[in-house]
Amino acid sequence: MEMNWHPIGDITDIPLLGARCVKTPYLKIAVFRTDEHEVYAIENRCPHKGGPLSEGIVHGTSVTCPLHNWVISLETGKALGADEGEVRTIPVKVEDGKLFIALESLMLAAAE
């Protein structure tokens, strides 16, 4: 399927080891920047109790949820350690410092 990429801003809009939110009609997305300058986008909602993952502490390629310390992989969206659960991951790409997310996946998510 061809991706329909939508611009959301610059990589420098996101603090290193931090996150920003992107609002969409059906789900809030958290976009993260790691210490290696990789960018990941996942649903901004912890599978445990719905905590806003964008507010968590970022370490390696994981984020720790601010509500009850679940650790979520930014790569797979899966909870790490003994916890079980998963959030949606959203394709994101960086071109010349500009960030884009793929909209098809959003529409699929919305249609579910």
Next chain:
Amino acid sequence: MTEKLVIIGNGMAPGRMLEHLFEQAPDRYSVTIFNAEPRVNYDRIMLSPVLSGEKTYEQIVIHGDGWYIDHGITLHKGQRVVAIDRATKTVTSDHGVTESYDKLVIATGSVPFIIPVPGNNLPGVVSYRDLDDVDAMLLAAQSREKAVVIGGGLLGLEAAAGLALRGMDVTVLHVNPTLMERQLDPAAGYLLQTELERRGIKIICKANTKAIIGDDKVEGVELDNGTIIPATLVVMAVGIRPSARLGRDAGLAVNRGIVVDAGMQTSDGDIYSIGECAEVDGMVYGLVAPLYEMARVAAAHLAGDARPAFVHSDTPTKLKVTGIDLYSLGDFADGEDRQEIVLRDATAGVYKRLVLKDNRIIGTVLYGETSDGAWFNDLKKKAVDISDMRDTLIFGQAYQGGSPLDPMAAVAALPDDAEICGCNGVCKGKITSTITAKGLTSLDEVRAHTKASASCGTCTGLVEQLMSLTLGDAYNPKAVQPMCPCTELGHDDVRRLIKAKGLKTIPAVMQELEWKTSCGCAKCRPALNYYLVCDWPDDYADDYQSRFINERVHANIQKDGTYSVVPRMWGGVTNAQELRAIADVVDKFEIPMVKVTGGQRIDLLGIEKEDLPSVWADLGKAGFISGQAYAKGLRTVKTCVGSDWCRFGTQDSTGLGIRIEKFMWGSWTPAKLKLAVSGCPRNCAEATCKDIGVICVDSGFEIHFAGAAGLDIKGTEVLGLVRTEDEALEHIVALTQMYREQGRYLERIYKWAKRVGLDEIRRQIMEDRDKRQAYYERFVFSQKFAQVDPWSERVSGKDKHEFRPMASVDFSQAAE
């Protein structure tokens, strides 16, 4: 070829049975489970901590969904088996699902006994068996109204204590003259009743329920003497009976429970039964240890080993109500051929009673001091003749054979077959041999491999002592506890090395101290950030991304992702202009909840993150700064009105409180720091349970510290008496700085004080003038950089990105 194993019921016994079975014969069966409850296997013993709020459902799950998937188990959640057809070897559920079996295990547990009185089916009458019951009670508890618990046994009292903690007004009705008469003698029952009454639970013994009254829901309980006790919730906890109907319908031999032999086999050779529904040798069981024993035996038989046989053993009983230590075992009824040894210590609330027959222990009741329970149990199990130690027996193992032994020696002296974990039937030898064989070094590992202390956890101390004994210096929970999995170093080593090596950034610490991860984790980063802020106040640039969200956005995150905002209200004093400004902010931002806090100020709850800077801007115009109600730092200084108003006040406690708060606000500490100043020993500001408190007296100021009123409750210790306000401030500030420099991150002052010793703290702060002044000056220096109001900074534009989404994608764009 794999055989088909079908299990009816998904409680703790079948869960444990499967763990054993997968160990012994991993591929022998394909397993199907029918669970009438719509969930996975959870720890039913821990329902009481869930009710009281000390644990959550997630924390008591034994096998998560993943475990069933990993073992290829088909789990039918929410399906009740309605029939067993032994001729065709099939079972059928209420959803119409039929499964055939080669072997069948019936583990349907028990059903609560509902007393046959009018009104027992009214809405608002619940039993106490499973999570649905707990949910129903929690819902009812939200009303903070009246609850009646019928039944003063183990379950009933745990339910009562839980509901009381949830804020309900609880009355326990018990049909017998004393509580828990099956486990406790009248003396211990009385002590227990006194303690529960002290906690605000009303207890009526010899209470016969005549009817539960109410029209379309519960309104109260009527006793046979005509008394009516109003209630919106009635919990029936009078007992359980085995759930044996399926077995009876299928034509199996059934008495009270489904009759099984010592191999857990029913009268049909292909059908086993375990758990509370099974009756073995005329006995049915309700405590977890014998049920786990049944699970072990059944698993062996299913795996093809017909040797293990179930043997009855007495199980100790413990009450899971925080702060009440109670242990009971065996037979403690009076009798002509019996003798008893009793120890009472009314002041300490201790009662111990041993029942002897032919110089052997046959029963034990311990209340208030239960650490010797395992030893008495062991003597009883082995039928040891106690004649030689009769005079000192009641004092416990430490007092046998001359001088008192230390607790480690007592544990060392236990034989290998002494039971350590009653819930899981784990003996000392099993724990020590597993530690050695598998090279275990942490408590979590020992729990995972042996199950010891993995259920109710009351034997954790014993297990840790065994680890010390087995591992020697290799296990020292205090010394080798690393900060987090990113390093082998403990907090104290890290703090020392930061100073010694002059490390001034988080990357420098991680590099020099050989961190195992690239950028740490959510445990070590906030700790390192604090240590660096504390040690290098002028050099270190606070690392924003290493702070928890609350300290990053200077507000408290709530469960729904909104925030609460608490402005500083110096010493808890306010005025009309401030209150008007707060009221205007509440109106303007439609703030849904305004709450007076325990720290004498006002909390505004339910504010959207994006609104925070505007809220702060408006509050700032009225002169408010952040109350730092979110900080590991100085929170509040509570005061009473003191000599300005109060006829008992000895000093200006309000003025001193405000002075301390204005001096110390903005400072970061290892954990939150709450202060209070009371104007006289009547202590209206509750200074004696604070991190640091002052009690004003005629002759000056008595400084207290190391109190706690949260997870732990602890009165303060006295630091000392000083004459003047200036001295009081200097001593408090010096104490705070000492704690700032030595405390481990998230370690409250009372834990730090316990670790370093009260005398050492008194010596440095009260007696060593040079030390005290040096601490004071370092605090003052640090405050030059710390006393910046974070709200006004952000109103002026700092961290703007934090409060705005990066982008919005609306639906028309998304649909392009």
